[in-house]
Amino acid sequence: xxxxxxxxxxxxxxxxxxxxxxxxxxxxxxxxxxxxxxxxxxxxxxxxxxxxxxxxxxxxxxxxxxxxxxxxxxxxxxxxxxxxxxxxxxxxxxxxxxxxxxxxxxxxxxxxxxxxxxxxxxxxxxxxxxxxxxxxxxxxxxxxxxxxxxxxxxxxxxxxxxxxxxxxxxxxxxxxxxxxxxxxxxxxxxxxxxxxxxxxxxxxxxxxxxxxxxxxxxxxxxxxxxxxxxxx
Numbered sequence: 529x530x531x532x533x534x535x536x537x538x539x540x541x542x543x544x545x546x547x548x549x550x551x552x553x554x555x556x557x558x559x560x561x562x563x564x565x566x567x568x569x570x571x572x573x574x575x576x577x578x579x580x581x582x583x584x585x586x587x588x589x590x591x592x593x594x595x596x597x598x599x600x601x602x603x604x605x606x607x608x609x610x611x612x613x614x615x616x617x618x619x620x621x622x623x624x625x626x627x628x629x630x631x632x633x634x635x636x637x638x639x640x641x642x643x644x645x646x647x648x649x650x651x652x653x654x655x656x657x658x659x660x661x662x663x664x665x666x667x668x669x670x671x672x673x674x675x676x677x678x679x680x681x682x683x684x685x686x687x688x689x690x691x692x693x694x695x696x697x698x699x700x701x702x703x704x705x706x707x708x709x710x711x712x713x714x715x716x717x718x719x720x721x722x723x724x725x726x727x728x729x730x731x732x733x734x735x736x737x738x739x740x741x742x743x744x745x746x747x748x749x750x751x752x753x754x755x756x757x758x759x760x
Contacts, residue, residue, distance in 0.1 A: 531576045531707070532573055534706045535572045535575075535576070535706055536569060538702050538706065539561055539565075539568070539572075541699075542668065542695070542696075542699045543559065543561055545695045545699075546559060546668070546669065547559075549691050549695060550691070551688050551691060552687050553679070553684060553688050554674070555671060555673040555674055555679065556620070556622055556623065556624040556627070556671075556672040557620075557669055557671055557672075558589070558620040558629070558669065559668055559669055559670075560589055560595055560596075560598040560668065560670070562618075562621075563598075563619055563620055564594075564596075564598025564599075564615075564617045564631070565598065566615035566616065566617075567597055567599055567607070567613050567615045567617060567632075571598070571599045571600070571613060574613075574654065574655075574658055575658060575662040575664075576658075576707070577658050577659045577660075577662075579659075580658070580659070580707070580709050581660055581709065581711055581757065581758045581760075582661040582662075582709065582711045582712075582754060583661070583662055583663070583664065583704070583707055583709040583711065583712050583713070584644075584661065584662070584663040584664070584713045584715055584732075585664050585666060585700075585713070585714055585715060585722070585723055586600060586663065586664075586665045586666070586715045586719055587667065587680065587681065587715075587716055587718045587719055587734075588665055588666065588667040588668065588669060588670060588680065588681055589602075589665065589668065589669070590638050590640055590641065590670070591670060591672065591678045592636045592637070592638040593640060593641040594641075594665065595627075595670045596617070596629060596630060596632075596634040596636075597613070597617065599611065599613060600663050600664060600665045601641040601644040601645065601663060602638070603637055603638040603639075603641030603642040603644075603645060604634050604636070604637060605642070606641055606644075606646075607632075608632070610645050610648070610654055611645070611654055612654065615632075616631070616632075617629065617632055618631075624674075626672075626676030639735065639736065639737045640734065640736045640737075643742070643746035643747055643750075644663070644715075644735055644746070644747075646747040647746060647747035647748075647750045647751045647754070648661075650748065650751040651751060651754065651755065660754075660758045661754065661758070662709070664703060664707075666700060666719060666722050667692055669692070680718075682718055696722075697722070697725075700726075701726070710727075711730070711757050711760075712726065712727065712728070712730070713729070713731070713732055713754070713757070714729050714730070714731045714732070715732050716731075716732075716733070716734035716736075717731065717734075730753070730757065732750055733745045735750075
């Protein structure tokens with residue numbers, strides 16, 4: 529089985545397990561790997577290349593990035609113009625009125641995703657970047673409160689964190705086995721904690737605007753550090 533088929537099969541298994549899982553979380557749970565699956569499959573096809581040196585990993589979808597487009601760090605302009613992905617996106621099973629999924633019609637840019645793919649563009653065009661590196665997320669679910677607030681996995685209750693760990697740890701191991709890339713870059717401390725179980729990890733500041741220090745790191749310094757790892 530080639531890598532793309534293996535990744536799609538793994539995605540299907542992950543979706544089944546998440547659909548069957550019970551969460552105590554009282555808000556809305558979005559899974560873009562279900563309603564934006566076509567975009568995600570297009571992304572997976574791009575994300576695989578022979579002799580890739582570096583694998584990036586983030587935490588989970590942002591409400592204005594992957595939640596809308598189905599692509600990791602999926603800022604709308606980057607997805608359309610840099611990655612050239614533009615398939616039809618559906619709706620989550622239950623949608624928060626304050627955080628609608630507009631799909632590829634969304635107008636709001638996500639800072640984290642814009643910074644990440646700007647870094648990628650400094651390395652080269654889309655296919656050049658993926659010849660050296662790829663990026664995944666640990667958890668595909670987004671958690672939205674009744675007030676429309678994005679709730680990160682670390683902010684969830686103990687039982688829900690345990691459910692995510694059980695399902696997503698297993699998925700991460702299988703995904704890393706499929707990509708078979710030795711050098712791992714964690715985007716933020718949460719990703720660092722998860723990747724550290726699989727060997728040495730380099731940690732980058734998360735490009736979120738919530739992290740003021742990231743403004744001076746992304747995208748130029750992140751590009752330099754990535755090139756250093758690629759060339760080692």
